[in-house]
Amino acid sequence: MIKLIVNGETHSVDVEPEMPLLWVLRDHLGLPGTKYGCGISQCGACTVHLDGEAVRSCTLPVSAAQGKRITTIEGLSRDGLHPVQKAWIEHEVPQCGYCQTGMIMTATALLERNPHPNDDQIDQAMTNLCRCGTYARVRKAIHALAEAGAVTPRKS
Amino acid sequence: MTTAVSRREFLKVSAAASGAFVLEFWFPAGSSAAGSADTATEVNAWMVIHPDDRVVIRIARSEMGQGSFTALAQLVAEELDCDWGKVSGEFASPNEHFRRNRIWGSMLTGGSRGIRTSQDYLRKAGASARMMLVMAAATRWGVPPSECTVQAGVITHRPSGRRLRYGEVAAAAALLPAPAEVPLKDPRDWKIAGKPVHRLDIPDKVLGKPVFGVDVSLPGMLHAAIAQCPVFGGKVAHVDASLAQSLRGVKQVVRADDFVAVVADSWWRANEAVKALKIRWDEGGNGHVDNAGIAAMLREGLEAKDLPQARKVGEVGSALAGAAKVLQAEYHSPYINHATLEPQTCTAWFRPDGFLEIWTSTQDGEASMQAAASASGLPLEKIEVHKMMLGGGFGRRGGPQDFVRQGIVIARAVPGTPVKLMWSRSEDMQHGFYRPASLVSMKAGLDAQGRLVAWHTRVACPSILQVLRPQLLAKGGIDFTAVRSFDDMPYEVPHQQVDYARRNGHVPVGFWRAPGQQNAFYRECFMDELAEAAGQDPVVFRQSLLAPDNKERRVLEAVVHAAGWGQPAAAGVFRGVALAAGFGSYTAMVAEVSVSPKGELKVHRIVVAIDSGYVVNPDTCRAQAESNVLFGLGSVLYQENNLKNGRIVETNFNNFRLPQISEMPKVETLLVPSGGFWGGHGEPAILPLAPAICNAVHAATGKRIRSLPLKHHDLRPA
Ligand code: FES
Ligand code: FES
Numbered sequence: 098m099i100k101l102i103v104n105g106e107t108h109s110v111d112v113e114p115e116m117p118l119l120w121v122l123r124d125h126l127g128l129p130g131t132k133y134g135c136g137i138s139q140c141g142a143c144t145v146h147l148d149g150e151a152v153r154s155c156t157l158p159v160s161a162a163q164g165k166r167i168t169t170i171e172g173l174s175r176d177g178l179h180p181v182q183k184a185w186i187e188h189e190v191p192q193c194g195y196c197q198t199g200m201i202m203t204a205t206a207l208l209e210r211n212p213h214p215n216d217d218q219i220d221q222a223m224t225n226l227c228r229c230g231t232y233a234r235v236r237k238a239i240h241a242l243a244e245a246g247a248v249t250p251r252k253s
Numbered sequence: 254m255t256t257a258v259s260r261r262e263f264l265k266v267s268a269a270a271s272g273a274f275v276l277e278f279w280f281p282a283g284s285s286a287a288g289s290a291d292t293a294t295e296v297n298a299w300m301v302i303h304p305d306d307r308v309v310i311r312i313a314r315s316e317m318g319q320g321s322f323t324a325l326a327q328l329v330a331e332e333l334d335c336d337w338g339k340v341s342g343e344f345a346s347p348n349e350h351f352r353r354n355r356i357w358g359s360m361l362t363g364g365s366r367g368i369r370t371s372q373d374y375l376r377k378a379g380a381s382a383r384m385m386l387v388m389a390a391a392t393r394w395g396v397p398p399s400e401c402t403v404q405a406g407v408i409t410h411r412p413s414g415r416r417l418r419y420g421e422v423a424a425a426a427a428l429l430p431a432p433a434e435v436p437l438k439d440p441r442d443w444k445i446a447g448k449p450v451h452r453l454d455i456p457d458k459v460l461g462k463p464v465f466g467v468d469v470s471l472p473g474m475l476h477a478a479i480a481q482c483p484v485f486g487g488k489v490a491h492v493d494a495s496l497a498q499s500l501r502g503v504k505q506v507v508r509a510d511d512f513v514a515v516v517a518d519s520w521w522r523a524n525e526a527v528k529a530l531k532i533r534w535d536e537g538g539n540g541h542v543d544n545a546g547i548a549a550m551l552r553e554g555l556e557a558k559d560l561p562q563a564r565k566v567g568e569v570g571s572a573l574a575g576a577a578k579v580l581q582a583e584y585h586s587p588y589i590n591h592a593t594l595e596p597q598t599c600t601a602w603f604r605p606d607g608f609l610e611i612w613t614s615t616q617d618g619e620a621s622m623q624a625a626a627s628a629s630g631l632p633l634e635k636i637e638v639h640k641m642m643l644g645g646g647f648g649r650r651g652g653p654q655d656f657v658r659q660g661i662v663i664a665r666a667v668p669g670t671p672v673k674l675m676w677s678r679s680e681d682m683q684h685g686f687y688r689p690a691s692l693v694s695m696k697a698g699l700d701a702q703g704r705l706v707a708w709h710t711r712v713a714c715p716s717i718l719q720v721l722r723p724q725l726l727a728k729g730g731i732d733f734t735a736v737r738s739f740d741d742m743p744y745e746v747p748h749q750q751v752d753y754a755r756r757n758g759h760v761p762v763g764f765w766r767a768p769g770q771q772n773a774f775y776r777e778c779f780m781d782e783l784a785e786a787a788g789q790d791p792v793v794f795r796q797s798l799l800a801p802d803n804k805e806r807r808v809l810e811a812v813v814h815a816a817g818w819g820q821p822a823a824a825g826v827f828r829g830v831a832l833a834a835g836f837g838s839y840t841a842m843v844a845e846v847s848v849s850p851k852g853e854l855k856v857h858r859i860v861v862a863i864d865s866g867y868v869v870n871p872d873t874c875r876a877q878a879e880s881n882v883l884f885g886l887g888s889v890l891y892q893e894n895n896l897k898n899g900r901i902v903e904t905n906f907n908n909f910r911l912p913q914i915s916e917m918p919k920v921e922t923l924l925v926p927s928g929g930f931w932g933g934h935g936e937p938a939i940l941p942l943a944p945a946i947c948n949a950v951h952a953a954t955g956k957r958i959r960s961l962p963l964k965h966h967d968l969r970p971a
Binding site: 134142 | 317318319320451452454455456458459460461462463464465467468470476501518519520521522592593594595596642643644645646647675677678872873876879880881882883884905906907911913914915917919920
């Protein structure tokens with residue numbers, strides 16, 4: 098049995114320790130908001146937070162996530178929409194939307210660490226792939242969030 | 254045509270049969286299924302109105318990111334005159350569609366056709382419903398309908414000031430006959446259409462709600478992963494599944510003609526088991542084909558005698574012989590996969606009651622129904638396809654319904670249990686319906702004044718229609734997607750000829766966003782070569798060959814003005830221009846690039862002008878322009894699918910790159926709708942992208958780019 102703390106709740110799952118966290122979330126815990134795009138840490142569709150840091154869950158063995166705080170898109174906000182989700186709606190960022198949950202998780206971690214990222218820092222952090230070409234709006238939404246000071250920086 | 258109808262009954266039946274069904278999965282964004290115990294009324298096939306005035310608009314086309322789910326609803330809502338804040342959408346049921354004699358028109362979502370080929374009947378549906386609702390109110394009041402006005406779903410009898418809401422009269426309205434004459438608004442008076450309203454599908458998508466095909470989850474559902482014969486057209490010769498079968502969670506190994514699938518209790522376990530299969534393939538005679546074989550096939554086509562002609566005007570032979578200057582060039586493009594970020598997927602369930610349910614990310618609900626019927630042997634009445642949101646489509650999920658056929662074969666092996674098939678990324682990369690590789694030669698003549706007098710094009714290109722829609726091949730086997738941009742050239746050239754060599758080989762080709770777009774690259778780059786030979790500016794040269802009222806000319810002039818063509822660009826930045834027409838719209842583009850001394854290309858800015866006649870949602874149209882630029886950019890810079898031993902070489906995003914945010918140019922979109930026709934937005938803006946960039950690269954480096962991707966070219970300035 099592997100014990101996981103996902104979105105504030107503790108779960109025990111009977112899975113192989115090497116099963117990537119992504120599949121535990123999607124197929125064993127019923128949290129399909131985290132997506133599969135490549136399975137080799139290339140696209141970021143599977144991004145979740147592990148103790149507040151953005152990680153790619155498709156290559157992270159579930160055993161390595163034991164005891165850490167895991168946050169998925171479903172648990173990003175306890176009450177309604179997180180400011181990043183609001184900005185994503187306001188700026189009409191998603192197209193097909195498939196990459197966007199990962200995109201939002203990466204952007205949130207970036208803003209919590211660095212509330213005022215410049216374009217280079219956005220380029221460095223936002224390496225998630227989008228096939229639909231939403232990048233200009235991703236950048237715009239991040240800048241708007243920074244300007245409004247909408248995301249609370251994480252104390253570390 | 255009365256109340257709550259067949260659809261609702263169908264829902265009840267399905268829900269009863271499936272027990273603890275999770276109904277949200279059936280519908281996107283705030284659909285009518287949730288809390289629909291009230292007496293919602295179908296006023297006509299396109300909309301359901303609830304007593305509390307919520308309006309649910311049925312969407313027949315698919316949503317793959319392009320925004321039609323919202324724009325189609327805007328068109329209905331505009332004529333309906335309802336309160337947009339109370340509008341939501343739901344996908345029309347393909348099963349009901351067939352049972353009601355294809356009542357929702359076409360469900361096909363491709364060719365940038367979603368809006369332009371349904372706008373007329375959608376607007377009429379909205380207007381017709383409005384007239385019936387007004388008539389119902391007028392009848393209740395005993396007044397003539399001409400004394401009533403409507404605003405945002407509230408009907409007012411002007412003389413008396415009495416009011417009724419749509420929700421109060423919907424049931425009565427539904428019983429009335431539809432009016433024979435349905436006048437439509439002048440688009441200049443639009444209040445909902447033509448406006449950048451927020452997209453209806455976005456809130457669910459940012460919350461990570463289960464809206465995509467891969468998100469389907471049903472009680473007792475199992476998961477399937479697949480291995481398909483790596484050589485297209487090959488078959489399974491032998492499978493040793495003993496190791497796979499012993500792995501944890503594995504329920505079944507399904508051997509089909511050309512694939513082997515494993516069904517397990519999670520996808521990862523299924524895919525680990527697929528990796529443990531020992532499969533011997535019968536490669537079927539194509540196991541030796543590599544890039545050189547494809548090149549030889551195209552070369553043979555290009556040089557073949559007596560090719561069918563897609564166009565012939567005047568006499569190119571004698572005109573070229575008499576020209577003062579003749580230019581000839583060959584251009585080439587590789588195969589490219591769609592690489593939708595959501596891999597191909599299909600969930601199928603042979604229900605105990607003999608009904609088959611399918612959940613899939615499809616661009617064509619009707620095609621999925623037909624594929625399901627032929628793969629299962631069941632009649633259409635016994636099949637339902639639940640259309641899920643697509644994690645990208647780009648043409649991959651329309652014509653080919655391979656994923657549906659496979660899903661059915663797999664689910665049939667575990668009757669009574671729903672099975673969700675999802676392809677791994679490498680399966681998706683290696684089993685596409687690729688943008689065709691093509692080889693084209695162009696020969697054109699200028700007279701002594703530098704005027705273009707003759708243009709002869711020879712196209713060697715696999716035919717998409719031959720693979721997916723053979724009935725649409727024209728006389729002589731001509732595939733219009735392979736010759737477009739040449740057989741409909743806007744330039745006034747007195748002598749033209751287009752020859753087509755249809756050479757298909759074993760690699761499946763398909764409709765890749767703006768099929769035939771390679772020709773726009775060839776034509777518009779060659780136009781720059783001709784302008785240079787004529788000693789003219791590329792814009793002036795094009796203008797001189799376009800009639801003053803030509804729509805391409807108008808977008809060209811709009812874009813060069815906005816981009817500052819003719820004025821100096823920033824230091825080290827160079828411009829290129831191109832224009833194209835397609836998918837009902839007219840597009841012109843200016844690209845600004847720089848090339849470092851090391852030969853590294855940076856695309857800084859793209860200015861694009863699009864005339865689509867009308868614009869239903871300006872914001873989603875701009876988003877589509879941005880999307881086309883980025884999608885095209887990957888193909889210009891580095892994407893290609895190579896062939897070795899009959900197989901596709903690339904396996905994943907590490908060797909088939911997608912551009913990142915740092916590579917996204919600034920995109921400025923000029924929407925210049927001129928009215929009088931309806932064009933699309935899903936594809937047009939990709940057409941001029943490759944030539945605009947390559948023409949800018951020439952301006953920067955002096956090098957002519959005649960093949961893509963650019964990664965194979967040394968761009969260091971000569
Ligand atoms: S699925 Fe994890 S990075 Fe692509
Ligand atoms: S929105 Fe479609 S992949 Fe990013």
